[in-house]
Amino acid sequence: MTFDSAARFPAFVFTNDDQGGRREVMEIGLDDIANDGVLIEVEFSSVNYKDGLATTANGKVARLSPLIAGIDMAGRVVDPAGSRFAVGDSVIAHGYDIGTARHGAYARYCRVPADQIVRMPTGLTTREAMVVGTGGFTAALSVIALEKWGVTPDQGPVLVTGATGGVGSMAVSMLAGRGFHVVASSGKKEQDGFLRDLGARDVIDRHMLSEEDPRPLQSMEYAGAVDCVGGTTLANVLKRLKYGAAVAASGLTGGANLPATVMPFILRNIALLGIDSVQTPLDVRTRTWERIATDLKPAGIESIGHDIGLNDLDTVLTKILKGGVTGRYVVRPTA
Ligand SMILES: NC(=O)c1ccc[n+]([C@@H]2O[C@H](COP(=O)([O-])OP(=O)(O)OC[C@H]3O[C@@H](n4cnc5c(N)ncnc54)[C@H](OP(=O)(O)O)[C@@H]3O)[C@@H](O)[C@H]2O)c1
Secondary structure, three states: OOOOOOOEEEEEEEEEEOOEEEEEEEEEEHHHOOOOOEEEEEEEEEOOHHHHHHOOOOOOOOOOOOEEOOOEEEEEEEEOOOOOOOOOOEEEEEOOOEOOOEOOOOEOEEEEOHHHEEEOOOOOOHHHHHHHHHHHHHHHHHHHHHHHHOOOHHHOOEEEOOOOOHHHHHHHHHHHHOOOOEEEEEOOHHHHHHHHHHOOOEEEEOHHHHOOOOOOOOOOOEEEEEEOOOHHHHHHHHHHEEEEEEEEEOOOOOOOOOOOOOHHHHHHOOEEEEOOOOOOOHHHHHHHHHHHOOOOOOOOHHHOOEEEOHHHHHHHHHHHHOOOOOOOEEEOOOO
C-alpha cells in the first residue's frame, strides 16, 4: 500500500472566525495536516452529535480553526511513523482531540498518535466499525457498565432514551442482542418500526419522560437504563428505576442540568453511572471493540448505516443538532 505525498484530496473544513462559522468542502494536501502520528487512509467516518457541535459557531467543542472535522474513523495505516503498526493494518481511532483540537476524519488522510489507535478486531469491517462509530462505542460502554453493576435480563425491562439516535439505536440493538427486554423512548412516532426491527419490545413517547414532574419517586419499572438525553429526562429515569438498578448516562441532547433529588439513591439504592468515550484508556477501548465485534455486534449491522459523502455532511450535521437523525450516518471521505 503506497501513498502519494503530494496528493491533493477533498476535506470537510469548519472555519470559525470574525465572519462567523462556515462549513465547506475544500481541496487540501498532506502539508495541511499535522505531521505527527500514524498516517491513516480513512475508509469510513461517521456523524455524531459532537460533530454537529464541532462545526457550529457557538458549539463550544472545536478548539482549532480552520478544522477538518470528524471525530471517528476506520481505515488503513499508510505510514506507521515508527509505531507498532505496519502499512496496511486495519485500525479504528476516535475521541481524544480528534476532530476538535486536531484535524479529524472527514478527509482521505488523517494523522493520529499511535497510542490512540485500536487495531480492528477480527469480525468487523471498516464500514461496520463506523456504523457503530463513537455512538455505538458509547452504547457498548453503557451496556458493559450496566452488566458490571449486575443488571441481567431476568431482572426486568431496560430503558433506552433518545432511542432513534446514534447512541440510542446502537444501545437498543446491543441490549436486545444480549437478551434484554428493551423499552425504547423516542420522540419520532414514525420510527416505531425501525426501533422494533432493532430489537425494542416496547416503544414509548419521550414526552412521558421529558415533562417536569415534582414527585421525587415514581413506580419502579426498569432494571437498568441507557440515557443519552440528560436533563429532566434523566431525572425522570432515576425515579423509575427498580431497587438496586442503575442508569448509564452519556449525553445531554435534552439538557445539561439534572433537576433530581437524592431520594431514588437513598431509598432505592440506585446508581448513576457516568460514561465517557473520549478519554477511555486504550486497553479498555481494545476490549470494548472486541466485544463490539462479537457478542455486542448489532444484528443486521450492514443494513443499518446510511452512506454519505463529504458533500452531504452540511445537511446531516444540521439535522443531527435538531435531534432529527435516525440511526447512524457513515461517511466515505472519498465518495
Ligand atoms: N459521553 C460520551 O462520551 C458521549 C459519546 C457519544 C455521544 N455523547 C452524547 O450523547 C448524546 C447523543 O449523541 P448522538 O450522537 O447519539 O446524537 P443523536 O444521534 O442526535 O441522538 C440523540 C437523540 O436524542 C433524542 N433527542 C434529541 N433532542 C431531544 C430532546 N430535546 N429531548 C429528548 N430527547 C431528545 C433524539 O432521539 P428520539 O427522537 O428517538 O427521542 C435524538 O435522535 C449527545 O449529547 C452526545 O454529545 C456522549
